[in-house]
Amino acid sequence: MKTMDEMDERTILEKILDSLPFEVFVKDRESRYVYVNRFILENDGLTEEEIIGKKDVDIYPVEFSQMFEATDREVIERGKTLKFSERNIDGSILYIQKKPFKNSEGEIMGVLGYTPDISEEFKENLDLKREISKYKGIFEKATIGIAIYDTPTFTAKSFNNAFTEMLG
Numbered sequence: 500m501k502t503m504d505e506m507d508e509r510t511i512l513e514k515i516l517d518s519l520p521f522e523v524f525v526k527d528r529e530s531r532y533v534y535v536n537r538f539i540l541e542n543d544g545l546t547e548e549e550i551i552g553k554k555d556v557d558i559y560p561v562e563f564s565q566m567f568e569a570t571d572r573e574v575i576e577r578g579k580t581l582k583f584s585e586r587n588i589d590g591s592i593l594y595i596q597k598k599p600f601k602n603s604e605g606e607i608m609g610v611l612g613y614t615p616d617i618s619e620e621f622k623e624n625l626d627l628k629r630e631i632s633k634y635k636g637i638f639e640k641a642t643i644g645i646a647i648y649d650t651p652t653f654t655a656k657s658f659n660n661a662f663t664e665m666l667g
Contacts, residue, residue: 521615530571571610591618
Protein backbone atom coordinates (compact mmCIF):
# COMPACT_ATOMS: atom_id res chain seq x y z
CA MET A 500 0.00 0.00 0.00
CA LYS A 501 1.27 3.47 -0.91
CA THR A 502 1.80 6.03 1.82
CA MET A 503 0.65 9.63 1.40
CA ASP A 504 4.26 10.65 0.72
CA GLU A 505 4.43 8.20 -2.20
CA MET A 506 1.27 9.50 -3.91
CA ASP A 507 1.65 12.18 -6.56
CA GLU A 508 -0.34 15.43 -6.37
CA ARG A 509 -2.70 14.41 -9.18
CA THR A 510 -3.63 11.16 -7.41
CA ILE A 511 -4.24 12.99 -4.14
CA LEU A 512 -6.37 15.62 -5.88
CA GLU A 513 -8.42 12.96 -7.70
CA LYS A 514 -9.01 11.10 -4.43
CA ILE A 515 -10.17 14.32 -2.78
CA LEU A 516 -12.53 15.19 -5.64
CA ASP A 517 -13.85 11.63 -5.84
CA SER A 518 -14.67 11.65 -2.13
CA LEU A 519 -16.90 14.73 -2.34
CA PRO A 520 -20.65 14.03 -1.99
CA PHE A 521 -21.56 16.24 -4.96
CA GLU A 522 -20.75 16.73 -8.63
CA VAL A 523 -17.50 18.38 -9.71
CA PHE A 524 -16.71 18.84 -13.39
CA VAL A 525 -14.50 20.75 -15.82
CA LYS A 526 -15.52 21.53 -19.38
CA ASP A 527 -13.53 23.09 -22.21
CA ARG A 528 -14.60 26.25 -24.08
CA GLU A 529 -16.91 24.17 -26.32
CA SER A 530 -18.66 22.71 -23.23
CA ARG A 531 -17.11 19.26 -23.66
CA TYR A 532 -16.37 17.43 -20.43
CA VAL A 533 -12.66 17.09 -19.71
CA TYR A 534 -13.04 15.97 -16.08
CA VAL A 535 -15.83 14.59 -13.89
CA ASN A 536 -15.57 13.23 -10.39
CA ARG A 537 -16.74 9.79 -9.31
CA PHE A 538 -20.03 11.21 -7.93
CA ILE A 539 -21.21 12.21 -11.43
CA LEU A 540 -20.36 8.83 -12.86
CA GLU A 541 -22.16 6.94 -10.09
CA ASN A 542 -25.12 9.33 -9.84
CA ASP A 543 -25.75 9.41 -13.59
CA GLY A 544 -24.82 5.76 -14.20
CA LEU A 545 -22.10 6.65 -16.71
CA THR A 546 -18.54 5.61 -17.41
CA GLU A 547 -15.71 8.04 -18.15
CA GLU A 548 -15.80 6.90 -21.79
CA GLU A 549 -19.49 7.87 -22.00
CA ILE A 550 -18.94 11.43 -20.74
CA ILE A 551 -15.35 12.65 -21.30
CA GLY A 552 -15.11 14.58 -24.59
CA LYS A 553 -18.90 14.77 -24.89
CA LYS A 554 -21.28 17.72 -24.62
CA ASP A 555 -24.39 17.78 -22.43
CA VAL A 556 -26.63 17.37 -25.49
CA ASP A 557 -24.90 14.02 -26.16
CA ILE A 558 -25.75 12.77 -22.66
CA TYR A 559 -28.77 14.49 -21.13
CA PRO A 560 -32.32 15.41 -22.23
CA VAL A 561 -32.50 18.52 -24.42
CA GLU A 562 -34.42 20.65 -21.88
CA PHE A 563 -31.54 20.24 -19.42
CA SER A 564 -28.60 20.20 -21.83
CA GLN A 565 -29.61 23.51 -23.43
CA MET A 566 -29.71 25.23 -20.04
CA PHE A 567 -26.40 23.63 -18.98
CA GLU A 568 -24.63 24.81 -22.14
CA ALA A 569 -26.22 28.29 -22.02
CA THR A 570 -24.83 28.85 -18.52
CA ASP A 571 -21.43 27.53 -19.64
CA ARG A 572 -21.40 30.12 -22.46
CA GLU A 573 -22.36 32.89 -20.03
CA VAL A 574 -19.49 32.00 -17.69
CA ILE A 575 -16.99 31.91 -20.56
CA GLU A 576 -18.24 35.12 -22.23
CA ARG A 577 -18.55 37.19 -19.04
CA GLY A 578 -15.66 35.64 -17.16
CA LYS A 579 -17.76 35.65 -13.97
CA THR A 580 -18.98 33.01 -11.57
CA LEU A 581 -22.64 32.00 -11.81
CA LYS A 582 -24.53 30.74 -8.76
CA PHE A 583 -28.10 29.47 -9.01
CA SER A 584 -30.46 26.76 -7.82
CA GLU A 585 -32.01 24.34 -10.26
CA ARG A 586 -34.21 21.25 -10.11
CA ASN A 587 -32.14 18.31 -11.33
CA ILE A 588 -33.22 15.57 -13.73
CA ASP A 589 -33.93 13.29 -10.72
CA GLY A 590 -36.05 15.98 -9.00
CA SER A 591 -33.45 17.01 -6.43
CA ILE A 592 -32.59 20.68 -5.91
CA LEU A 593 -28.99 21.59 -6.73
CA TYR A 594 -27.03 24.71 -5.83
CA ILE A 595 -24.98 25.11 -8.98
CA GLN A 596 -21.80 27.14 -9.12
CA LYS A 597 -19.95 27.56 -12.38
CA LYS A 598 -16.80 29.62 -12.64
CA PRO A 599 -14.21 30.33 -15.30
CA PHE A 600 -11.47 27.69 -15.41
CA LYS A 601 -8.29 29.61 -16.21
CA ASN A 602 -4.77 28.67 -17.20
CA SER A 603 -1.65 30.09 -15.53
CA GLU A 604 -1.80 33.17 -17.79
CA GLY A 605 -5.36 33.93 -16.64
CA GLU A 606 -6.99 32.94 -19.94
CA ILE A 607 -10.35 31.22 -19.69
CA MET A 608 -9.92 27.62 -20.80
CA GLY A 609 -13.42 26.44 -19.87
CA VAL A 610 -15.77 26.04 -16.93
CA LEU A 611 -15.33 24.54 -13.46
CA GLY A 612 -18.60 23.50 -11.88
CA TYR A 613 -19.80 21.95 -8.67
CA THR A 614 -23.34 21.16 -7.64
CA PRO A 615 -24.13 20.30 -4.02
CA ASP A 616 -27.59 18.82 -3.46
CA ILE A 617 -29.59 21.25 -1.31
CA SER A 618 -32.91 19.36 -1.43
CA GLU A 619 -33.01 18.83 2.33
CA GLU A 620 -32.11 22.44 3.11
CA PHE A 621 -34.69 23.62 0.56
CA LYS A 622 -37.39 21.47 2.18
CA GLU A 623 -36.45 22.69 5.66
CA ASN A 624 -36.56 26.31 4.45
CA LEU A 625 -39.98 25.72 2.87
CA ASP A 626 -41.25 24.10 6.09
CA LEU A 627 -39.93 27.05 8.11
CA LYS A 628 -41.65 29.54 5.79
CA ARG A 629 -44.93 27.64 6.19
CA GLU A 630 -44.58 27.73 9.99
CA ILE A 631 -43.79 31.45 9.97
CA SER A 632 -46.79 32.11 7.73
CA LYS A 633 -49.06 30.06 10.01
CA TYR A 634 -47.97 31.88 13.17
CA LYS A 635 -48.02 35.25 11.45
CA GLY A 636 -51.65 34.59 10.50
CA ILE A 637 -52.49 33.68 14.11
CA PHE A 638 -50.70 36.81 15.34
CA GLU A 639 -52.49 39.12 12.89
CA LYS A 640 -55.95 37.61 13.41
CA ALA A 641 -55.81 37.38 17.22
CA THR A 642 -58.65 39.21 18.98
CA ILE A 643 -56.39 40.25 21.85
CA GLY A 644 -53.75 42.92 21.47
CA ILE A 645 -50.23 41.58 20.97
CA ALA A 646 -47.03 43.61 20.74
CA ILE A 647 -43.50 42.31 20.24
CA TYR A 648 -40.70 44.33 21.78
CA ASP A 649 -36.94 44.22 21.62
CA THR A 650 -36.18 43.65 25.30
CA PRO A 651 -32.82 45.47 25.64
CA THR A 652 -34.07 48.65 23.95
CA PHE A 653 -37.80 48.25 24.71
CA THR A 654 -38.46 49.18 21.08
CA ALA A 655 -41.70 47.94 19.52
CA LYS A 656 -40.86 45.58 16.65
CA SER A 657 -44.35 44.48 15.67
CA PHE A 658 -47.94 44.66 16.84
CA ASN A 659 -51.22 43.30 15.59
CA ASN A 660 -54.45 45.10 14.61
CA ALA A 661 -56.14 44.34 17.96
CA PHE A 662 -53.27 46.08 19.77
CA THR A 663 -53.60 49.11 17.48
CA GLU A 664 -57.34 49.25 18.14
CA MET A 665 -56.74 49.08 21.91
CA LEU A 666 -54.52 52.15 21.74
CA GLY A 667 -56.99 54.00 19.54
